[in-house]
Amino acid sequence: MKFYLQIKSFLSILVLSILIFSNCSGQVSAGDTFLFGVSEKFDRLFGNESTVACSSDVTITTKAVSLVEDGNVSASFSTTEDSGITPAPTENDWGYSSFETCIYPNSPFSGSVEIPVSLSSNYGSRITSTQSVPGPAALPTKLTFTGNGLAARQCLRFTVVNDTDRSPVVDPMTVVLGTMVQKDGSGNVTSGTYSAKDACDISVSVEDDEAPGVRVSNIRVMEEPGPSATTTNGTFKVRLRTAPTANVTIPINDVYDAVNVGNREGIANPKTLTFTAANYSVEQTVTVTSVDDLELDGLKSYTIELGRTTSADSEYNGIKPRNVVVYNLDQSVPGFTVLKFSGGATINSASSSIATIEGFATDESNRFGDKYANFQIRLRSKPTNNVTLNFTSNCGSKCTIQTPSLVFTPTDWNTYQTFRSIGATDSANSGNQDYTVSFTVTSSDSTYSTSVYKPNVKIRSCDNDGTHLIQPCNYSGSPLGTIGDRLVAQEGGSTQIWLITQSSPASPVTVGLTSSDLTEGTVPGSVTIDSSNYNTMETGAATNRIALTHVDDSLVDLNQDWMITTAISTGGLSYDPIDIYARTTDDEKAFYVTHSGSPREGTANVATVHVCLGGNNPTQQVVLNISCKTYTAGEAAYGECGTITTSPITFPVNSEVEGANASDAGCANSAKKQSFTVTGLDDTFSDGNQSFDIRFVMVANTDTNYSAASNPSDHSITNEDDEPTGKKIFTTAGTYKGEMGTDGVFGADLTCNNNKPSGVSGTYKALIVSNSAGDASIANQRVPGGVNWVLSSNYHYFRCTGSGYNVCSDEHTRLFVADGSALFNPTSMSRDFSTTAADEFWTGMTNTLTPATQASTPDLTACNDASLIYRHNCHGFNYETCTTNAATYFYGEIWVRNGAGSVSSAARRCDLQKKLICVEQ
Numbered sequence: 001m002k003f004y005l006q007i008k009s010f011l012s013i014l015v016l017s018i019l020i021f022s023n024c025s026g027q028v029s030a031g032d033t034f035l036f037g038v039s040e041k042f043d044r045l046f047g048n049e050s051t052v053a054c055s056s057d058v059t060i061t062t063k064a065v066s067l068v069e070d071g072n073v074s075a076s077f078s079t080t081e082d083s084g085i086t087p088a089p090t091e092n093d094w095g096y097s098s099f100e101t102c103i104y105p106n107s108p109f110s111g112s113v114e115i116p117v118s119l120s121s122n123y124g125s126r127i128t129s130t131q132s133v134p135g136p137a138a139l140p141t142k143l144t145f146t147g148n149g150l151a152a153r154q155c156l157r158f159t160v161v162n163d164t165d166r167s168p169v170v171d172p173m174t175v176v177l178g179t180m181v182q183k184d185g186s187g188n189v190t191s192g193t194y195s196a197k198d199a200c201d202i203s204v205s206v207e208d209d210e211a212p213g214v215r216v217s218n219i220r221v222m223e224e225p226g227p228s229a230t231t232t233n234g235t236f237k238v239r240l241r242t243a244p245t246a247n248v249t250i251p252i253n254d255v256y257d258a259v260n261v262g263n264r265e266g267i268a269n270p271k272t273l274t275f276t277a278a279n280y281s282v283e284q285t286v287t288v289t290s291v292d293d294l295e296l297d298g299l300k301s302y303t304i305e306l307g308r309t310t311s312a313d314s315e316y317n318g319i320k321p322r323n324v325v326v327y328n329l330d331q332s333v334p335g336f337t338v339l340k341f342s343g344g345a346t347i348n349s350a351s352s353s354i355a356t357i358e359g360f361a362t363d364e365s366n367r368f369g370d371k372y373a374n375f376q377i378r379l380r381s382k383p384t385n386n387v388t389l390n391f392t393s394n395c396g397s398k399c400t401i402q403t404p405s406l407v408f409t410p411t412d413w414n415t416y417q418t419f420r421s422i423g424a425t426d427s428a429n430s431g432n433q434d435y436t437v438s439f440t441v442t443s444s445d446s447t448y449s450t451s452v453y454k455p456n457v458k459i460r461s462c463d464n465d466g467t468h469l470i471q472p473c474n475y476s477g478s479p480l481g482t483i484g485d486r487l488v489a490q491e492g493g494s495t496q497i498w499l500i501t502q503s504s505p506a507s508p509v510t511v512g513l514t515s516s517d518l519t520e521g522t523v524p525g526s527v528t529i530d531s532s533n534y535n536t537m538e539t540g541a542a543t544n545r546i547a548l549t550h551v552d553d554s555l556v557d558l559n560q561d562w563m564i565t566t567a568i569s570t571g572g573l574s575y576d577p578i579d580i581y582a583r584t585t586d587d588e589k590a591f592y593v594t595h596s597g598s599p600r601e602g603t604a605n606v607a608t609v610h611v612c613l614g615g616n617n618p619t620q621q622v623v624l625n626i627s628c629k630t631y632t633a634g635e636a637a638y639g640e641c642g643t644i645t646t647s648p649i650t651f652p653v654n655s656e657v658e659g660a661n662a663s664d665a666g667c668a669n670s671a672k673k674q675s676f677t678v679t680g681l682d683d684t685f686s687d688g689n690q691s692f693d694i695r696f697v698m699v700a701n702t703d704t705n706y707s708a709a710s711n712p713s714d715h716s717i718t719n720e721d722d723e724p725t726g727k728k729i730f731t732t733a734g735t736y737k738g739e740m741g742t743d744g745v746f747g748a749d750l751t752c753n754n755n756k757p758s759g760v761s762g763t764y765k766a767l768i769v770s771n772s773a774g775d776a777s778i779a780n781q782r783v784p785g786g787v788n789w790v791l792s793s794n795y796h797y798f799r800c801t802g803s804g805y806n807v808c809s810d811e812h813t814r815l816f817v818a819d820g821s822a823l824f825n826p827t828s829m830s831r832d833f834s835t836t837a838a839d840e841f842w843t844g845m846t847n848t849l850t851p852a853t854q855a856s857t858p859d860l861t862a863c864n865d866a867s868l869i870y871r872h873n874c875h876g877f878n879y880e881t882c883t884t885n886a887a888t889y890f891y892g893e894i895w896v897r898n899g900a901g902s903v904s905s906a907a908r909r910c911d912l913q914k915k916l917i918c919v920e921q
Contacts, residue, residue: 053198054197054198054199054200054201055180055194055197055198055199055200056106057105057106057107057193057194057197058103058104058105058106058115058177058180058194058199058200059102059103059104059105059106060101060102060103060177060199060200060202061077061084061101061102061103062077062099062101062202063101063200063201063202063203064172064202064203064204064205065096065099065101065158065202065203065204065205066095066096066204066205066206066207066322067095067096067097067098067099067127067158067159067160067204067205067206067207068094068095068096068097068160068206068207068209068322069097069160069161069162069163069206069207069208069209069210070094070095070097070162070209071093071094071095071096071097071098071160072093072094072095072097073087073089073093073094073095073096073097073218074096074097074098074099074159074746074747074750075087075096075098075099075100076100076132076750076754077100077101077102077153077155078754083221083301083327085100086753086754087753088220088221089218089219089220089221089325089327090218090219090220091217091218091219091220091234091235091236091237092217093217093218094215094216094217094218095207095215095216095217095218095322097159097160097162098157098158098159098160099157099158099159100132100133100155100156100157100158101155101156101158101202102133102153102154102155102156103115103143103153103154103155103156103177103199104145104153104154105145105193105194107193109182109192109193109194110184110185111146111182111183111184111185111190111192112144112145112146112182112183112187113144113145113180113181113182113183113194114142114143114144114145114180114181114182114183115142115143115145115177115178115180115199116141116142116176116177116178116179117139117140117141117142117143117175117176117177117178118141118175118176118178119139119173119174119175119176120173120174120176121173122170122171122172122173122174123170123173123204123206125161126160126161126163126167126206127158127159127160127161127173127204127206128158128159128161129156129157129158129175129204130156130157130159131154131155131156131157132155132156132157133153133154133155134154135155136157136737136739136740139156143177156175156202158204160206162209164210165210166208166210166211167206167208167210167211169208169211172203172204172205173203173204173205174201174202174203174204175201175202175203175204176201177198177199177200177201177202178198178199179196179197179198180194180195180196180197180198180199181195182194182195207322209241211241212240212241212242212244212315212316212319213240213241213242213319213321214238214239214240214241214250214306214309214319214321214322215238215239215240215241216236216237216238216306216321216322216324217236217237217238217283218236218324219234219235219236219288219324219325219326220234221234221327221329222234222266222288222290222326222327222328222329223290223328223329224290224291224292224293224328224329225290225291225292232289232290233287233288233289233290234287234288234326235285235286235287235288236285236286236288236304236324237283237284237285237286238250238273238283238284238285238286238306238321239275239280239281239282239283239284240275240280240281240316242280242315243277243280243281244275244276244277244280244311244313244315244316245277245312245313245315246277246311246312246313246316247274247275247276247311247312248274248275248276248280248309248310248311248313248316249272249273249274249309249310249311250272250273250274250275250306250307250309250321251271251272251306251307252268252270252271252272252273252286252304252305252306252307253271253304253305253306253307254266254267254268254271254288254304254305256302256303256304256305256323257302257303259300259301259302259303260302260303263291264291264293265290265291265293265300265302265326265328266288266289266290266291266302266326266328267288267289267291268286268287268288268304269286269287269289270286273286286304288304288326290328299327299328299329300327300328301325301326301327301328302325302326302328303323303324303325303326304323304324304325304326305323306320306321306322306323306324307320308320309321334379334380334381334447334448334451334452335379335380335381335452335453336377336378336379336380336452336454336455337377337378337379337380338357338375338376338377338455338457339375339376339377339416340357340359340360340375341360341371341372341373341374341375342359355455355456356436356455356456356457356458357375357455357456357457357458358457358458358475358476358477359475359476359477360372360373360375360421360457360458360459360460360475360476361373361459361460361461361462361473361474361475361476361537362398362399362421362422362423362459362460362461362462363423363461363462363463363464363471363473363500363535364398364423364424364425364426364461364462364463364464364465365423365425365464365465365502365503366422366423366424366425367423367464367500367501367502367503367534367535368422368423368535368536369422370402370420370421370422371536372475372537373399373420373421373422373423373459374418374419374420374421375418375419375457376416376417376418376419377389377406377416377417377418377419378408378413378414378415378416378417379408379413379414379448381413382410382413382414383408383409383410383413383443383445383447383448384410384444384445385410385443385444385445386407386408386409386410386443386444387407387408387409387413387441387442387443387445387448387449388405388406388407388408388441388442388443389405389406389407389408389439389440389441390404390405390439390440390441390442391403391404391405391406391419391437391438391439392437392438392439392440393421393435393436393437393438394435394436395435395459395461396426396435397424397425397426398423398424398426398433398435398461399421399422399423399424399435399459399461400421400422400423400424401419401420401421401437402420402421402422403418403419403420406419419437419457421437421459423461423462425465425466426465427465427466428463428465428466429463429466429467429468430463431463431480431482432460432461432462432463432471432472432473432480433460433461433463434458434459434460434461434476435458435459435461436456436457436458436459437456437457437458437459438454438456438457439454440454441454458476458477459476460473460474460475460476460478462500464500464501464502465502468502469501469502469573469575470499470500470501470502470509470511470529470569470573470575470577471499471500471501471502471577471578472497472498472499472546472577472578472580473497473498473499473500473537474496474497474498474537475537478495478497479495481497481580481581481582482581483581485581486561486581486582486583487548487580487581487582487583488582488583488584488585489548489550489584489585490550490584490585490586490587491550491551491552491553491584491585491586491587491588492550492551492552492587493550494547494548494549494550495548495550495582496539496545496546496547496548497545497546497548497580498536498537498542498544498545498546499511499527499529499544499546499577500529500534500535500536500537500544501529501534501535501573503534504531504534504535505529505530505531505534505571505572505573506572506573507530507571507572508528508529508530508571508572509528509529509530509569509570509571509572509573510526510527510528510529510569510570510571511526511527511528511529511566511567511569511577512525512526512566512567513525513526513527513546513564513565513566513567514564514565514567515562515563515564516562516563516564516565517560517562518551519551519553520550520551520553520560520562520584521548521549521550521551521562521582521584522548522549522551523546523547523548523549523564524546524547526567527543527544527545527546528543528544529543529544529569529573530543546564546580548564548582550582550584550585551584552587554588555586555588555614555705556586556588556589556590556613556614556705556706556709557586557588557705558586558705558708558709559583559584559585559586560583560584560586561581561582561583562581562582562583562584563579563580563581563582564579564580564581564582565579566578566579566580588614589614590613590614590705590706590709590710590712591611591612591613591614591624591696591709591712592611592612592613592614592664592666592667593609593610593611593612593664593667593696593712593713593715594609594610594664594665594667594668595607595608595609595610595668595715595717596608596610596668598717598718598719598720599642599678599679599680599717599719599720600680600719600720600722601680601681601682601683601719601720601721601722601723602682602722603722605680605720606677606678606679607677607678607680607717608675608676608677609675609676609677609678609694609715609717610667610668610670610673610674610675611624611649611667611673611674611675611696611712612667612670612672612673612674613651613672617653617654618651618653618654618701618703618705618706619653619702619703619704620653620701620702620703620706621650621651621652621653621701622650622651622698622699622701622703622706623648623649623650623651623698623699623701624648624649624650624674624696624697624698624699624712625647625648625696625697625698625699626644626646626647626648626649626676626694626695626696627644627647627694627695627697628641628642628644628678628692628693628694628695629641629692629693629694629695629714631692640680640681640683640690640691640692640719641678641680641681641692641693641694641717641719642678642679642680642681642719643678643679644676644677644678644694645676645677645678646676647676648699649674649676650674651674678694678717680692680717680719680720681719682722683811684723685723685726685796685809685810685811685814686721686723686724686725686726686795686796686798686810687721687723687726687809687810687811688721688725688726689718689719689720689721690718690719690721691716691717691718691719692716692717692719693714693715693716693717694714694715694716694717695714696711696712696714696715697711698711698712723796723810724794724795724796725795725796726795726796726797726798726809726810727792727795727796727797727798727919727920727921728760728762728797728798728799728800728808728920729767729797729798729799729800729815729833729917729918729919729920730756730757730760730764730799730800730801730918731833731834731839731841731915731916731917731918732751732752732755732915732916732918733755733757733915734755734915735913735914735915736748736751736842736913736914736915736916737910737911737912737913738842738873738874738877738890738892738908738909738910738911738912738914739874739877739878739879739910739911740874740877740878745766745768745769745770745782745844745876745877747877747878748765748766748768748842748877748916749764749765749766751766751916752764752765752766752916752918753918755918756918757800757801757802758802758803759802759803759804760800760802760803760808762920762921763920763921764918764919764920764921765790765918765919765921766790766842766916766917766918766919767790767791767841767843767916767917767918767919768782768842768843768844768845768877768916768917769782769783769784769843769844769845769851769873770782770783770788770844770873770876770877783851784822784823784845784849784850784851785821785822785823789822790919790921791818791822791823791824791919792818792822793818793819793820793821793822794817794818794819794820795817795818795822796810796814796817797814797815797816797817797818797824797919798810798812798813798814798815799813799814799815799831799832799833799834800813801813801835813831814830814831815829815830815831815833815901816829816830823849824849826847826848826849826895826902826903827847827898827902827903828901828902829901829902830901831901832897832899832900832901832902833895833897833903833917834897834915836897837897837899838897839896839897839915840894840895840896840897840908840914840915841894841895841914841915841916841917842877842892842893842894842914842915842916843893843894843895843905843917844873844877844892844893845893845895845905846893846905847895847902847903847904847905851872851873851893852872852873852892852893852905852907853872854872854873854890854891854907855891855907873891873892873893874890874891874892874910875890877892877910879910889909889910890909890910891907891908891909891910892907892908892910893905893906893907893908894906894907894908894914895917
């Protein structure tokens with residue numbers, strides 16, 4: 001408690017203390033408080049514990065665990081979840097009823113490392129403490145590691161007992177991890193990395209749900225703002241448990257720990273919450289907005305503190321609510337941001353997906369200067385040391401780089417600097433060409449010197465030296481306008497190119513222009529070059545700009561090539577520039593295909609398909625053969641296409657679509673369309689709505705346009721399923737004892753969701769019962785046909801061993817179809833739950849779906865546990881046995897795979913290991 005009184009007044013002392021005691025565990029962060037609670041590091045720094053130093057050589061994934069009697073989440077440590085726990089936290093979670101924290105040495109070692117374990121009993125029977133990995137087992141007196149790293153982790157699980165009493169406030173329970181002992185391979189005590197060091201202790205607290213208090217939810221994992229970020233803010237919710245007699249105020253402190261000093265990771269609003277007797281039960285929301293710190297710091301977690309309440313109600317004055325931990329995923333990535341000379345969008349380069357940046361130009365007479373060949377560049381993230389960009393080019397003698405290097409420091413890394421290049425003469429008439437500017441990086445920051453992709457810049461060199469007095473010129477990324485690289489646009493589009501000169505003309509120069517095919521493209525009659533534009537490529541009314549209009553006709557005429565003939569110039573300069581070549585691409589389709597309606601299995605529903613020609617009259621009838629596309633066996637759409645009413649369909653001469661009908665949207669309304677219907681096949685599989693394709697093949701004809709046209713694209717149609725939804729079932733690869741923790745069958749559910757086969761998604765529950773013989777003393781009963789039963793009426797259930805359709809579909813791996821009571825016959829299924837003959841599964845049922853009872857009652861007085869009233873199925877799958885005496889064994893019912901889609905049932909001791917059957921919900 002001393003920490004809370006000192007934190008605000010002694011913030012500077014705190015920072016100094018962190019530096020002094022950094023050998024304890026490093027910087028104070030949310031990793032020590034996890035979701036809610038007091039940081040052990042803080043306690044040690046302020047002297048609240050007798051032992052000041054604990055070793056950072058051993059990782060403890062959560063040092064302060066906070067449990068809530070009415071918490072709705074059971075969390076497990078995860079090496080794959082972004083937050084380090086599964087399930088990942090959300091704003092709909094109101095605390096943890098059960099939580100797992102894991103311990104493991106950080107560095108390799110030989111022999112073994114032992115860590116003594118003991119705990120205070122502040123909460124007594126209100127908390128159960130077990131070893132979950134390896135396990136489940138009773139809490140050990142020591143942890144022994146014989147490996148290193150995550151592979152050797154051992155985990156402890158703490159579970160709160162939700163009673164109905166208002167309990168007194170007590171200090172958190174401490175799990176003391178004592179002085180470590182390192183031994184060699186022969187078991188002799190030796191010195192080493194871990195010898196004689198103390199591992200950090202674990203604090204476990206409980207929030208009572210019967211007392212006046214503040215209920216606080218979790219918050220989802222967020223991302224720093226960035227180009228690919230989708231979750232840049234989150235919320236957590238707060239409300240009171242009971243009605244206060246006076247207003248209650250709760251301060252929100254979002255700079256509670258060192259990670260978020262200056263709000264470098266996130267900002268919370270509002271900063272204060274007030275509850276009254278009228279709104280105490282209404283959830284108030286705190287929004288946290290993530291901040292991009294522009295540094296490469298991976299996943300960062302920080303704590304938002306909910307300060308002590310203030311109120312004239314003595315019951316609500318001075319209550320310390322749980323803190324909230326926020327997880328912020330890094331979006332700062334190394335790379336470069338380039339801004340072109342013409343402005344426009346910023347180009348972010350973090351990977352080779354940005355191949356080359358285009359839109360630049362120089363000229364060999366250097367009349368442009370660097371006007372069209374400059375760009376601004378900066379780093380995307382803060383480097384650890386200076387970063388020098390060294391520019392080179394393959395332009396030969398056609399250019400000169402004005403800025404051979406640029407230097408960025410950790411201070412000015414996000415300030416744009418400008419690269420510049422100018423043209424140079426090579427006295428050769430080799431035509432316009434492009435050259436590339438690239439750069440290397442020199443830095444002691446290894447990320448920028450080795451790992452980061454470095455974009456190239458392509459610059460067009462316009463050849464206006466030598467005898468080229470007038471030269472067409474445009475930017476890199478555009479076609480050159482030569483016969484082999486034409487200016488291209490679709491019908492109705494436009495392109496442009498400029499005429500520039502070798503030097504400023506004495507008087508305006510006029511160049512006449514002629515299109516070789518006015519039906520495909522037009523140009524101005526002439527352009528004018530003068531002293532104001534001879535060295536520019538400007539848009540708008542620039543008189544030296546040749547604007548090409550690509551004519552939009554109504555013909556299906558594919559691509560058409562044409563050219564611009566340039567006349568000998570007149571005025572202050574006499575010269576015949578090279579001609580310019582263009583291409584107009586067709587915007588008419590040869591065919592338009594639409595459909596209305598959808599086939600549905602088991603009905604007369606059909607899809608009506610409409611096909612129309614493009615915009616011109618065919619000179620010969622056009623014939624299309626129609627068929628169902630064939631699929632590879634095993635594809636979901638295999639066999640979904642049924643009967644096509646008409647094939648082929650024929651378009652006679654003069655059957656064009658006119659006006660607005662010549663479009664995908666208008667084809668169905670055309671009077672000249674050809675139509676046919678298609679049915680879907682009715683299968684017996686629960687495979688959802690499936691799409692299949694109609695395929696068109698044009699019969700050869702001599703029409704100039706259609707003979708060269710491509711076949712219409714395949715047309716997709718959806719066949720609607722009439723079977724109930726299908727659900728996946730898998731069996732766990734691992735085996736587990738009948739004692740599944742205090743959560744019983746709900747612990748089995750967690751095991752299912754944490755052990756899904758690769759590529760299998762969804763939420764699962766174990767096919768297992770929680771009750772036998774209708775014992776009403778067991779809460780949350782799960783029995784066949786009951787409220788919490790895992791099957792649903794009339795659903796199709798199929799085995800799923802992976803993501804492939806052949807191994808996970810109702811068509812290929814069906815097990816059974818549940819009846820109207822959500823039951824099935826386990827002795828008459830389509831196939832077995834698994835493919836392994838020796839598999840046995842905890843289910844708690846006979847093979848008639850009857851909850852099993854234990855034949856003889858264990859002598860519970862022999863193990864001083866006579867309080868266990870419920871004796872069957874491992875006491876609801878949360879109890880094993882108390883001794884090795886057979887008279888005290890607990891038993892649970894299993895299913896044994898018989899083959900041919902059948903199981904038998906048998907009783908097995910609860911300390912034996914069996915698999916689980918997991919059912920999608």
